Amino acid sequence: MDKNINVRDMIHKNKQSMNIGRVWEKMVPKVLLSIAIISILTTIGILATLTVETIAFFREVPILDFFTGTKLKPLGANAEFGVLPLLTGTILSTIIAMFVAIPVGLMTAVYLSEYASDKVRRTLKPLLEVLAGIPTIVYGFFAYTFVTPILRTFIPGLDPTNILSPGLVMGIMIIPMVASLSEDAMSSVPSEMRQGAFALGATRLETTWRVVIPASISGIIASFVLAISRAIGETMIVTIASGSSKNFTFDITQSMQTMTAYIVEVTGGEAPAGSTLYYSLYAVAMTLFVFTLIMNLLAQYISRRFREEY
Amino acid sequence: MKHVDSTQVQNRMGTRLLINKLAKSIFFLSTIFGLIVLVILMYRVLSQGVEWIDWQFITGKLSTMAENAGVMGPLLGTFWLMLVVAPVTLILGVGTAIYLEEYAKKNRLQSLIQTNISNLAGVPSIVFGLLGLTVFVKGMNLGNIILAGGLTMSLLVLPIVVVASQEAIRAVPQYLREASYGMGATKWQTVKNVVMPASLPGILTGSILALSRAIGETAPLVVLGIPALIIPFPDNIFDKFTVMPLQIYYWTIDSALVDEYANLAAAAIVILLLLLFAMNSIAVIIRNKFQKRL
CATH class of the missing domain: 1.10.3720.10 (MetI-like)
Known part of the structure; x- marks a missing residue:
């Protein structure tokens, strides 16, 4: 082992890596949650695009004509x-x-x-x-x-x-x-x-x-x-x-x-x-x-x- | 007092057994009905398509001349599409599954995400196509390139990967996790070093099945507006593209104009089915190989 590394340095180093680990450990759930949220965003995306454009459609075509029209x-x-x-x-x-x-x-x-x-x-x-x-x-x-x-x-x-x-x-x-x-x-x-x-x-x-x-x-x-x-x-x-x-x-x-x-x-x-x-x-x-x-x-x-x- | 008239029972027994036997054969026939259709379908496609398949058909470019047409373009399109779909669905799907199974508390948010996923699985694929058209093609102004198609397909098959991964993670015995904690591992270390390796076969199987669904899916890509034009081979994810099912679609509807197109469609179907068959076999092999490990 290298003579220049003493025990105190080793403890210090170990603590540092543990700190990084601790930060990462705290970040993981947040990262995973944001990934999981994407499925909800997909649903919101579907609902939003459909709703917005459908409203635009019903501004031009009356809703009753759409649902009762046979042509x-x-x-x-x-x-x-x-x-x-x-x-x-x-x-x-x-x-x-x-x-x-x-x-x-x-x-x-x-x-x-x-x-x-x-x-x-x-x-x-x-x-x-x-x-x-x-x-x-x-x-x-x-x-x-x-x-x-x-x-x-x-x-x-x-x-x-x-x-x-x-x-x-x-x-x-x-x-x-x-x-x-x-x-x-x-x-x-x-x-x-x-x-x-x-x-x-x-x-x-x-x-x-x-x-x-x-x-x-x-x-x-x-x-x-x-x-x-x-x-x-x-x-x-x-x-x-x-x-x-x-x-x-x-x-x-x-x-x-x-x-x-x-x-x-x-x-x-x-x-x-x-x-x-x-x-x-x-x-x-x-x-x-x-x-x-x-x-x-x-x-x-x-x-x-x-x-x-x- | 006698409650059961035994002679009457005996007289009816023959008919009852006969009806039972009859029902059994009817049930059996309906079970193999689907299989008979499957055989007819396969025979039909093979007999029509197989003689059109040669090296030139596989490696050639699309052409309006039936004799010169090849499917290298759609094949490469399918390949590039998978290069987008596979990593995106794996990261999103497995990430969501880990969150739901390992991290989420049993609260409102967790059940919202869970219900949402099962409802997404029931949304018609064509609606995903409209989402892709609105958000990726027009909203982000990507145009109908591989990336846009891949992201659309990823969202479509995401529920399959999530559900399969959840099942795989749930099947990892609790004592493995506890042993890992007992060794002083943190939650993430346990997930990364114990849960993931143990559930990998299940996750892979589910992902391959999801990919084969994406390979066969047509409707969302039609909606993205991918044209029936002859375009250069794609060589990155920002290129325009076509895929096998789309090409089959265009050849099928155009067979009303040119008869040979129906044969080309059949030949392309044979190749598509072979591709899917190969992928499903890999999934089955993975499942069988790793099933007994735990």
């Missing part, structure tokens, strides 16, 4: 901004998707949770996760170039772009989500309850129907609501396969535009900032955001409020 003609003179055509497109595609996702997803959950052996479950679940991991753009391609042509051989009046095909494909995409959330709910039902039903002579189906599903109903319903929220916010499938017709119709064989597809179309067209068209983007996005937020909060409320504790 959407964003370009040219006499532009009209009624959101109803977009709402019907969104709601219809969601309903079609739910017709696929809810029954198939729930039955899949029942099979995986109640019927399948451990080995089968361990093989099937990762495969279903693959389905959930495929990018939506791929489903859009699939709907447009494969499902629609097939559907057109059965339904001659079907337009090349229509709301039916993306609705169905969207439903398939959402199956794994419904299945895995519902399965989680079902497998958290204690097996004593099943065994009780078996002991009374119930078959597996009767046990599932009368015991397991009622006991896990809050989680199952919550999974449906989340699936609806997901379908409302889904963008690429409907953008590609449903075209951009802004007709106010309930005919699912026709082209329709959803709220999400409208946002894609308008931003892709480089709407000049400050125009009514540009602001309409945010009004539609605000509507979309509120819809999905309500669904998400509803799902949280259902699974909290109606959960049966065992």
